[in-house]
Amino acid sequence: MAYLPSQAGREGGSYDDLESDQPAAFDISDYILSDEVTAPASFGQPESPVPPMVGVGQTATQTSSGSNLSAAGSSSSATRSAVERLRTDEGSKIAFRTKSEVEILDDGFKWRKYGKKSVKNSPNPRNYYRCSTEGCSVKKRVERDKEDPSYVITTYEGTHNHMSPGVVYYTTQDSTSGRFYVAGCELPPGS
DNA sequence: CGCGTTTGACCTGCGC
């Protein structure tokens, strides 16, 4: 695990206590981590052609109706999150911590649980989810923060190759290629 | 009946 610059020097340790000096655009209380950091890590990179998928849901829902990121029962006030998109050789991996009473955050996609495992350094079990859309192999790991159970650590792995049925999408145009991108998705070439 | 969850077993990578 390598931590992002904002957390540099804290390797091997906890990733709590991020409340310190994060940008104010989001009420960030999160940490971000990835196995492979291949791009500069600054939250909410405006040049990023494809914004973080959860940020999409968050933006869409909050923008449209100020509704909830978590449809599973927690109020928006009980859920704060920040995300960072990172690239790996196989795609992207995003990890973030969310203050939430529930573990299942509705990001607009349909997830199917396929495993549960207790991890060594945490009293809380880790849950494994997979996107239930046919042909989509995005995975998600969810576990409670060992040091602050009121936080949920979510790790997304991979990129959706389809649109979410439950999210209002925003498109952004890449200045160099002129192509349009759908936030949260990386559509197959030619589609 | 179809879909999602649960849960123990199995597989794999890694450190010693």
Added chain:
DNA sequence: GCGCAGGTCAAACGCG
């Protein structure tokens, strides 16, 4: 080679 830990599989079960 062995043991441990993390990740995945798949059968059983529950629910709408």
